[in-house]
Amino acid sequence: MVAQIIDGKKIAQEIREELKKEVICLKEKGVVPGLATVLVGTDPASQIYIKNKLKSCAEIGIYSYHQHLPAETSEDELLRLIEELNFDPKVHGILVQLPLPEQIDENKVLLAIDPEKDVDGFHPINIGKLSARKRMEEIEKEKIFLPCTPYGIIEMIRRSGFTIAGSEAVIVGRSNIVGKPVAMLFLAENATVTICHTGTKNLADVTRKADILVAAVGKPKMITAEMVSEKAIVIDVGTHRLPDEKLCGDVDFDNVKEKVRAITPVPGGVGPMTIAMLMVNTVKAAKLSTKT
């Protein structure tokens, strides 16, 4: 049996359609959601990410304020810019594209962003609040911004009609951007959660138990068919460019899809969801700004 392919592109499109309507309502109330994006340097991948984010903003009706700074920008200059954006009432969300050049301390920059404009969900206060809440409904209702990729993962599983509560979720990878926050979200959704990593012995024994398997390891096709069970819903967070220029994920898609219950493709899986959730966070920030 071939797995159900979870179409991230289509789900992201649905979300954008919903946001368009919300933005129209907000504009009728005089609020134009605004996202400030900051790119430092000329990393080609970062340029593509930013381009896609700006395109999404335009489609939904979010006003975007893009700043492209030279690679030699100093930490102080960047921090001053963030300070300005923090105080700019037109800007509801601030996104600083990572990675930053070496001379800039990423942690300092993330800490400088007003937590109420931290639509990337990377500020320690948002991460801390996320860990402190018990249920997903609570988290979504409150002034908390969820990191976009983990939030997108949960959303694509929910919108595909699968039940997360009571399942065994196994996450391979413990990064701050994906592994750890997605573990907290699965907990909030009432799954039993296991986090594996390079220090895990007998990885395949652990991954085979998964009802939901999230691969966020950063190694092309590392998750093979032997490592998954028939019941698994496989979410692939990786994106790698192969020598033949094709893209692949952390999962050996062609073989794994023959075995499992459902799987996300690369491209067209988690990637579009990440950007869609950034838009969700930006609209949420704009809505919250009207309430204070």
Add this chain to the structure above:
Amino acid sequence: MVAQIIDGKKIAQEIREELKKEVICLKEKGVVPGLATVLVGTDPASQIYIKNKLKSCAEIGIYSYHQHLPAETSEDELLRLIEELNFDPKVHGILVQLPLPEQIDENKVLLAIDPEKDVDGFHPINIGKLSARKRMEEIEKEKIFLPCTPYGIIEMIRRSGFTIAGSEAVIVGRSNIVGKPVAMLFLAENATVTICHTGTKNLADVTRKADILVAAVGKPKMITAEMVSEKAIVIDVGTHRLPDEKLCGDVDFDNVKEKVRAITPVPGGVGPMTIAMLMVNTVKAAKLSTKT
């Protein structure tokens, strides 16, 4: 074979001896570590906890500033007191004993404490920073306060000579005070981590795989001998008073100790470690205050 009994009381005593020496050095440099404790109301358990904390301070040479407020204290009054303590240079650590009376929002109070004086490690910014760091050494070196019970659990396992890296740690319970932060610490120590809870199906199947099992469920003797394997190191976070006035934990100690590799008793296990780590955090706060 009977399990090794991990003597939390003795390990806590060792830690206090080490801290005494550190405090003498600090005092020679003109720094007297100070802990402000705040108790609202007359909950008998809270009064005992506070008494034990003040006793530990006295033994180590930490100056304690205790405030006992009436049960009907308003949120505003408590917040004003915390504000004062935040600005008081003699106070390096602030501990507000939980739970607080109904009219006071705990979250608001925790957020009001200066993160650099948050020796309980409950401020979202400390929780967020904890989740954001990768290795235990990093965490311990930085300006982060770890929540006392999780920190005590890790410390008692390390000081008993067991290896955490590469092990399977299973945590039963997902509270903000124990379950979730201890999961992050085990990850930072390179264990594979599984978090179970009331929503977990087949709990015994999961707990039986544990090399290290942390029981933080709040149900007397819930973890039985059938739920553990011979290789397990069992850490019992619960404390319950039985009808015969004896104390017991979340683990069926008498039967489990006949089977496993090591186990903590109740009382005399995690409890004394929690207070010892509060003292560690307070001395750390005092040391850090000299560096700014």
